[in-house]
Structures are given as structure tokens and as C-alpha cells.
Amino acid sequence: MTAMTPPVIELRDVHKRFVSSPDLLQKIVGAVARQPAQTRTVHAVNGVNLQIAKGEVLGLVGESGCGKSTLGRVVAGLHPATEGQLLYKGQDVSQLGRQEQLAYTLGVQMVFQDPQASLNPRQKLHQILGEALHVHKLAPAAEVPGRIDAALAEVGLASEYRARLPHQISGGQRQRIGIARALMVTPEFLVCDEPVAALDVSIQAQVINLFMDLRSQRGLTYLFISHDLGVVRHISDKVAIMYLGKIVEMAPTAEIFGQAQHPYTQALLAEVPDVGRRKRVFTPIKGEIPSPLNPPPGCTFHPRCPHAMERCRQEVPQLRETATGHVTACHLLD
Numbered sequence: 540m541t542a543m544t545p546p547v548i549e550l551r552d553v554h555k556r557f558v559s560s561p562d563l564l565q566k567i568v569g570a571v572a573r574q575p576a577q578t579r580t581v582h583a584v585n586g587v588n589l590q591i592a593k594g595e596v597l598g599l600v601g602e603s604g605c606g607k608s609t610l611g612r613v614v615a616g617l618h619p620a621t622e623g624q625l626l627y628k629g630q631d632v633s634q635l636g637r638q639e640q641l642a643y644t645l646g647v648q649m650v651f652q653d654p655q656a657s658l659n660p661r662q663k664l665h666q667i668l669g670e671a672l673h674v675h676k677l678a679p680a681a682e683v684p685g686r687i688d689a690a691l692a693e694v695g696l697a698s699e700y701r702a703r704l705p706h707q708i709s710g711g712q713r714q715r716i717g718i719a720r721a722l723m724v725t726p727e728f729l730v731c732d733e734p735v736a737a738l739d740v741s742i743q744a745q746v747i748n749l750f751m752d753l754r755s756q757r758g759l760t761y762l763f764i765s766h767d768l769g770v771v772r773h774i775s776d777k778v779a780i781m782y783l784g785k786i787v788e789m790a791p792t793a794e795i796f797g798q799a800q801h802p803y804t805q806a807l808l809a810e811v812p813d814v815g816r817r818k819r820v821f822t823p824i825k826g827e828i829p830s831p832l833n834p835p836p837g838c839t840f841h842p843r844c845p846h847a848m849e850r851c852r853q854e855v856p857q858l859r860e861t862a863t864g865h866v867t868a869c870h871l872l873d
Contacts, residue, residue, distance in 0.1 A: 545629030546590040547760045553623035555584035582831045583609040585784035596761040598775030606784040607764050611730045615649040648721035652733040654713035658705040665701035690719040711742035728760045780804045783839040790865035800867045802844050
């Protein structure tokens with residue numbers, strides 16, 4: 540990425556909060572107890588800053604409930620950011636005109652974790668794949684069947700699959716259909732939300748190789764969300780570690796796996812299965828990830844961190860560069 544070429548996606552201090560008002564039962568209980576029911580706010584994403592250059596794969600890693608899927612949906616435009624800026628090719632998405640908004644909507648596509656739930660069970664595969672072409676008038680009607688067959692071939696499926704329903708194919712084939720659907724509109728950027736987590740191990744490798752081939756052939760850029768560090772190491776150029784809505788460490792993949800600096804990153808890497816360390820003592824991270832309804836003060840990881848000190852309980856650490864291209868948010872590095 541040169542000074543003249545903006546990143547495909549840039550997040551500037553992005554927050555996403557979900558606010559729920561008390562329902563009728565909660566209001567009644569509150570009235571009886573003479574304690575008015577309060578609104579509840581889930582702090583899903585808290586001040587994320589990152590850039591993803593053209594052709595790059597950024598792996599986003601964290602435990603379930605850390606906010607990584609929500610962040611992916613913000614990037615894909617499925618959730619508007621509560622605060623902060625989302626930029627697509629240097630332009631603020633919230634300020635785009637109609638044509639620019641359409642270019643962003645088509646240019647950033649999402650591949651979902653559960654291929655079964657993401658496909659309409661009543662539509663045949665050719666209807667699923669051709670829908671965006673018809674809705675956005677991206678191809679003449681006579682060209683659509685050929686485009687569908689080409690998309691099926693690109694993800695490794697024969698044209699005979701076009702007449703089948705989603706339940707008539709396997710989980711791996713459904714995920715290939717999900718990928719093909721995203722590619723139908725010729726996107727530049729894919730948000731991949733744990734796209735192999737629901738697949739058999741033998742199928743995972745095939746789908747990962749498909750993503751890598753598509754990246755090479757089409758020049759795609761990925762935000763690859765996963766909790767599997769082995770998969771992320773295989774496919775990513777950079778890795779961002781997320782904890783309770785915040786990026787706590789980000790660096791090139793080799794740096795993360797070779798010189799992790801944040802205690803949370805180190806703990807995640809220590810839990811990765813390794814046949815070369817069969818006799819090691821397995822020590823899981825103590826405790827559970829705190830509730831995003833009431834995140835702890837200071838460093839959000841301090842209740843589980845074996846190195847926490849008083850400063851960690853009071854002061855929020857800021858991301859700072861500790862080596863070239865390596866940023867970490869931890870007071871221990873001071």
C-alpha cells in the first residue's frame with residue numbers, strides 16, 4: 540500500500556453498542572420492587588482501529604463473545620457503527636452517495652459461519668446464486684445461467700448442482716455455495732466469519748485452499764475471523780487479537796506466533812495443540828470472559844491475567860507500536 544493508495548477497509552475508533560429497553564415483565568417486576576427497570580447496553584466493539592490493504596488477509600482471533608463477529612458485520616455493512624468511522628477505499632461509508640454506497644455494498648461481501656442457516660431452504664441453488672444479478676441488474680437475463688455455471692465451477696462444483704436445494708448437498712458443498720454467492724457480484728473484499736468452523740476437518744483444508752486460490756486468482760482482500768489459530772496462521776498475512784471488544788495485539792503473522800507480547804495472546808498460543816509437546820502441562824486461561832454488559836475497568840483482561848498489577852485495574856492500556864508493524868496494548872511493556 541503506497542501513500543497514494545488508501546486501504547480497502549479502515550476502521551477509526553469504531554464502537555458498536557446494542558441497547559435493549561426493558562420488556563413489559565421487567566417493568567412490572569421493577570414497579571412491584573419499586574426499582575425501575577434499567578436499559579441494558581452491550582458493549583460489543585470498543586474503539587477498534589485497523590487498516591486492511593488491498594490483497595491482504597487479516598486474521599481476527601479471539602474467544603467466543605469477544606465481539607469479532609460483530610466487528611465483521613460492521614465492516615460488511617450489516618450493523619452500522621455506533622461511533623467512529625468506517626472507510627471504504629478512503630471514503631467514509633456514512634457519507635457516501637447512492638452510487639458509491641452501492642459500490643461499497645457490492646464490493647464488500649460476507650461468508651457466514653453456518654452455511655445451512657445462510658441459504659434459503661426453499662430456493663434452488665441457481666436461484667440463490669442468480670438473485671443478486673437479477674436484483675442489481677448486473678447481467679442480462681440470457682447471461683445469468685452461464686454466470687451461475689461459471690461460479691459453480693470456480694468453487695469446485697459441477698453445473699448439475701444448480702437444480703438442487705440446500706438440504707440436498709453436504710455441509711462443505713453448502714459453504715462453497717455461500718462463497719460462490721458472495722463472488723457473484725465481483726467483490727473486492729470478503730468478510731469470512733469462521734467459514735470453516737462448522738465443517739469436518741477433512742473438508743476444512745479444502746475450503747481454506749479454495750480461499751487461497753481465489754485470493755490469488757481474483758486479487759481478493761479478506762478479513763478472516765476465526766478462533767482456530769492453526770487456520771489463521773496458514774492463511775493470514777497479519778493477525779489481530781481481540782478481547783472483549785478491543786484489539787489487544789496486532790502484528791504480521793510470523794511476529795504473533797514467534798514473539799507474542801500480550802499475556803492474552805501468549806495464553807491463546809499456549810493452548811494450541813502441538814504433537815511436539817505431548818508431555819506439557821495444559822493450563823487453560825483462568826476464569827471466563829467478562830460480560831460485555833458490564834466490562835471491568837482498566838485493562839479488561841486484568842481479572843484473568845497472571846501478571847496484573849494495580850495500574851492494570853485502573854488505567855486502560857493504549858495500543859502502541861513496540862516493533863515495526865507490531866502494536867500491543869499492555870502496561871507490562873512499559
